[in-house]
Amino acid sequence: MDSDTLLESKNEDVVLENDESILGLKNSLSLNDELLKYGEIVTTQTPGPDNVLMSNGYTAYCVNTIRDPPGVGAIYSVQPTSIVYHSWNNKPVSNLVKLAIVYYADNPAFHEKISIGSGQNRYSSRLQHLIWYFAGYIDSGNYDNSVYLNELYNKDRNYLYSAYFDIFNRNKNGEKIPDHYTFRYNSTHNVTYDFVAFQSSSNYQNLLGYKKFYTPLPTSYEIQKVTLTPKVLLNDKVIFELIYKNTGGIDLDNVFIVEENWDDGLEYDSFIDYGNIWIHSINNEGKHVWTLKEKLPAYTSKSLHVIFNTLKVGNFTNYISSGDKTTNNTTTVYNPGMKVTKKSLTPSVKVGEQTLFLITVENTGRIDLGNVFVEEQIPDGLTYADYHDKSLWRKDGNTFYYNNVLKVGESANFTIIFNTHI
Known part of the structure; x- marks a missing residue:
């Protein structure tokens, strides 16, 4: 889950900008401007048992083994995931199912269909089998000691057997997945899962579904221009330090500083790049631009010195920019007395x-x-x-x-x- 590439999901992935929000109400969920109330009626768009596309855009998986999977057009009502219980011992299993989805729904191997067991649904995806192992197969409730696990070990030890104990131990060690769950996905985005249960109005299996979306992590930075020589004599050189500070929690790409303009009492002379970390260029407007060669790590800063000649006596200001941020600083040039x-x-x-x-x-x-x-x-x-x-x-x-x-x-x-x- 800690990849720098956004993986495709079987359901609809929604990317939200920073100014969009998710509204959580006591008895409802809000996703992408769609208010989803518990008790709302939805239907299946594809048949079960696995990767069932619901009419509200969620992707769902069967969580019972004593009923049939739904066909197309099956009617369900939206409920909190707390209604999901084991098919045989009536113990709550929603956290196990949500853990399985969060950690394995993006793994292509778990969407491959394999045959386990002897029932009509024995040929299903690995993820569906993994969910059934927690929600219906093991009727004793003793998850780490069952004849089903022997079959799992013999038939799919490299995938399902390993994933089973991964999820089992995560749940045992107290890892909880709420119905609205957000975490750091990679260096630039968070990912959020919205989970709901779908309760059958007939004899179909209940479902647990999710919708996933990504939000860019907020970036924050500052630029500063510090006059290292606030008072100089005429014909002396004045030195400015240009500083770019990453004040946010993620690394920044494309870090640059532009010399916008300066008063006519100053004349650009040169710059000093300590550490050879900047690329100097002149843009289409004839302005000096310095671009950082590498990413700027979170909560760090980089700087360089820019040198100007002084041409006359007075107060002279120099202006820089980066993106939508601008700043300046002033030096005073005197005749010696x-x-x-x-x-x-x-x-x-x-x-x-x-x-x-x-x-x-x-x-x-x-x-x-x-x-x-x-x-x-x-x-x-x-x-x-x-x-x-x-x-x-x-x-x-x-x-x-x-x-x-x-x-x-x-x-x-x-x-x-x-x-x-x-």
């Missing part, structure tokens, strides 16, 4: 003495500054000797680099020492 002053600490010196200058850099802009540096132009008559505050500044040639980020409104300084000469 910086003031540099140079003050002599030794305004009067003699030739041969040292002179000192205090260099101060102040961030007067609206964004913290990294990679702050000062290039010193050494005037004539002076030669470089040393500088102070090597813990905050490093020297490379005539350029002094600040080792930290200079925050808005802060300043940093260092002192340069020169020798004087003629």
Whole structure:
């Protein structure tokens, strides 16, 4: 039952979209907009004993052995499955029959007809024989010790005998099948069985029938665009992280993200695909598209980085989409604001003495500054000797680099020492 392929059923399989529903009432069933009330009269469209097509679209199987199977046009009333009892000992057997249908009605081997026993219905499908074994053949009620099982072992040990004990043990271990039963069918769909009993108004066998339909599992996902560089300087690059989150319980196919558009202060530059998990393409509208190479497992996320150049100062927004979802994020581009002053600490010196200058850099802009540096132009008559505050500044040639980020409104300084000469 855990296949990725929807198997064909002998009855009518109905596929419902997410916005359709099944209405369960105390004394009625609702299926595909058809209200089926207990007590409603239906007729057989095909003869028994097995795969009996009913006028309400259900497929049914005989559950007695002391009556005849129905012919075409036999009249039945719809009842809950709780009316299904063993033919001889009057014990309830509907759960055993429903288990047999759920686990074996989709198996083609169980629709093959085989001959077991000596009665008029001995040539029936394996599934019908399996149901009769629980509902009528074994009159002692001691299901695991019967002369019928010896015959079953000798004639069909690979199918019926194995299936019999599978269903017997499931029921013994407490597995219950309600009349309206839904479970996970595969990675994309649930399957629902609606079970009813059909009570004969004459001397025909009672029937237990079902209708089956599939519903797609709901999908749920989110997309996010995170600005990794919310504030940048003009001509610097801005980096956005594009994130696709699978927030649902099933794996997702065809996961993609589209760069819809961006403000004219930005210019697309490139992207970084960590792990080589995305396929990049340009669609018919000239938009950048990234498609995930594999399925996105439930409750996981994947991301990539997209890089833009900054062309002017201001606030600029970038927009992405996936399916019917859109999102955006904004980065702010600033001109750097910086003031540099140079003050002599030794305004009067003699030739041969040292002179000192205090260099101060102040961030007067609206964004913290990294990679702050000062290039010193050494005037004539002076030669470089040393500088102070090597813990905050490093020297490379005539350029002094600040080792930290200079925050808005802060300043940093260092002192340069020169020798004087003629």
